[in-house]
Amino acid sequence: MKRLVFLALVALYMSSSMMTMADEPSKSYHRLYAGYAPTIFYTERGNENVSDMLNGFNVGWMSGFNVTKCRLPLYTEVGVKANVGLGDFLSDFDKYLAIEIPVNVAYRFSIPNTKIHLSPYLGVNFKVNALGKDEDGLNYFDIDGTKRFQFGMQVGGHFEFNHFYLGLGFCADFLPIFEDDHLYQFGKYYYDNKVHTCGFYVNAGVVF
Numbered sequence: 746m747k748r749l750v751f752l753a754l755v756a757l758y759m760s761s762s763m764m765t766m767a768d769e770p771s772k773s774y775h776r777l778y779a780g781y782a783p784t785i786f787y788t789e790r791g792n793e794n795v796s797d798m799l800n801g802f803n804v805g806w807m808s809g810f811n812v813t814k815c816r817l818p819l820y821t822e823v824g825v826k827a828n829v830g831l832g833d834f835l836s837d838f839d840k841y842l843a844i845e846i847p848v849n850v851a852y853r854f855s856i857p858n859t860k861i862h863l864s865p866y867l868g869v870n871f872k873v874n875a876l877g878k879d880e881d882g883l884n885y886f887d888i889d890g891t892k893r894f895q896f897g898m899q900v901g902g903h904f905e906f907n908h909f910y911l912g913l914g915f916c917a918d919f920l921p922i923f924e925d926d927h928l929y930q931f932g933k934y935y936y937d938n939k940v941h942t943c944g945f946y947v948n949a950g951v952v953f
Contacts, residue, residue, distance in 0.1 A: 820852075
């Protein structure tokens with residue numbers, strides 16, 4: 746136990762020393778980015794579980810603001826992005842568009858004597874499903890039980906070198922995109938049907 750306490754104190758001292766040597770945290774920063782962002786649809790249909798992935802990309806803007814009055818580099822990040830899905834989904838060619846508002850808490854620290862910043866983050870995501878059509882023009886959001894609004898969480902990290910930005914993350918929605926307790930499909934009835942969405946993203950862009 747004493748050894749664990751000692752190691753914790755050493756780690757705290759080293760992190761404090763690094764913060765002292767690092768540059769003063771900036772008041773704000775802004776990112777413009779784009780990247781690969783597929784959407785995974787996970788279906789719970791009766792006793793069956795089915796998943797499928799729709800390839801896509803996202804384009805977005807994120808701003809971070811320092812929320813502390815000390816040297817602690819803790820930031821609130823707020824942004825907006827468009828998530829576009831194109832490709833084969835359930836044997837059809839589908840088009841999907843969602844507008845998202847991510848809100849994160851990020852710990853953005855710099856590595857001393859370099860132009861490198863690292864930012865692990867945790868946040869929530871507000872999503873509005875704007876478009877969902879198949880090759881025949883069917884609008885999925887005209888189907889009873891399909892949700893236009895979703896809410897979820899996200900976790901990931903940012904890497905910055907000078908004005909170059911690279912981001913990795915995972916997101917999952919708490920609210921399903923589709924929910925129906927009695928569905929007739931593929932020639933049979935299914936009960937307690939839910940379709941959840943999640944995904945990951947790899948983004949690159951500029952920071953200033």
